[in-house]
Amino acid sequence: MRSNRLLGSALIEHSLVKFEDLEAANERLLEIAASGDMRRSSVLSVLVYEKKVLREEDVLHHVVDDHGVGVVDLRGYEVPEDVKNALDIGACWATWTVPFDREEDFHFVATAYYLSPAVRAHWEKTLGGQIIWQATTMDIIADFLDRVQAERTEAAKRAEAGVAAANKTGTRAPFTSAPFKPATGSTPPFAPPPAGGSVAPFPARPASNPPHLTSGDSNPPVPPA
Numbered sequence: 623m624r625s626n627r628l629l630g631s632a633l634i635e636h637s638l639v640k641f642e643d644l645e646a647a648n649e650r651l652l653e654i655a656a657s658g659d660m661r662r663s664s665v666l667s668v669l670v671y672e673k674k675v676l677r678e679e680d681v682l683h684h685v686v687d688d689h690g691v692g693v694v695d696l697r698g699y700e701v702p703e704d705v706k707n708a709l710d711i712g713a714c715w716a717t718w719t720v721p722f723d724r725e726e727d728f729h730f731v732a733t734a735y736y737l738s739p740a741v742r743a744h745w746e747k748t749l750g751g752q753i754i755w756q757a758t759t760m761d762i763i764a765d766f767l768d769r770v771q772a773e774r775t776e777a778a779k780r781a782e783a784g785v786a787a788a789n790k791t792g793t794r795a796p797f798t799s800a801p802f803k804p805a806t807g808s809t810p811p812f813a814p815p816p817a818g819g820s821v822a823p824f825p826a827r828p829a830s831n832p833p834h835l836t837s838g839d840s841n842p843p844v845p846p847a
Contacts, residue, residue, distance in 0.1 A: 623655065625717050625744075626648075626663075626666075626738075627665075627740075628738045628739050628740045629665060629735055630647070630665050632737035632738065632739075633737065636684055636688070636737070638680060638681060638684060639669060640675070643669065643673060643675040643676075647672075647673055647675075648665060650668045650672060651663065651664070660712070663716075664760065666735070678734075681734075685736050685737065685757045686757060689736065691736055691755050691757045692755075692757070693756060694722070695758065696722055696732055696758065696762050697766070701722045701723065702723060705722060705723060706773070708721075709721065710748075711770065711771060713748070717733070717745070718741070719732070719733035719734070719741055719763070720732050720733070720766055720767065728751060728752045728753075728754055729749045729752070730756065731749070731756065732766075733755065733756070733757065733763075734760045736757055742755070
């Protein structure tokens with residue numbers, strides 16, 4: 623609300639809107655804010671789209687011409703993943719502002735609310751360092767935030783699906799039955815030693831050389847008894 627109030631004051635100061643139009647917009651803003659609709663809780667939106675007493679293009683021209691601020695279209699900008707992941711979407715909606723890049727201590731920030739001192743002060747405190755301000759429209763800010771939210775929702779769904787699949791796999795025992803089933807009448811692999819003595823674990827190897835197939839042999843050799 624403070625961001626909207628100070629933006630309205632700036633619009634009056636720069637003769638971009640009439641006082642009575644701003645008063646009517648503020649009343650409408652209170653109604654929207656009471657409904658909890660963060661997206662539409664904007665005095666600029668009410669003035670431009672509902673009351674139609676202000677053109678957003680006029681605001682942009684004023685910001686560029688009188689304040690030397692550049693203009694950016696985020697729809698064609700590749701925002702780094704670390705910057706998107708760090709976004710506080712609630713704060714972005716409340717201030718109609720998006721940090722969209724960073725280079726060392728310089729932050730690049732797009733805003734539709736440059737004329738609101740409260741917005742600039744908030745992001746200067748939040749980000750620290752130097753801010754390169756860029757003006758943009760509410761439509762572009764909204765489009766960008768919708769895309770970021772959609773990406774986060776999709777990532778959360780994939781993560782939940784992965785956890786569910788891992789949990790489902792983990793509920794099954796590795797074997798449904800004994801992995802090895804001894805045959806009927808078979809003997810254990812190692813027979814117990816006879817009473818009063820011991821046996822070697824493996825039979826002694828005969829002194830003779832192992833048999834070899836010779837020319838004409840058709841059967842494999844038979845181990846010596």
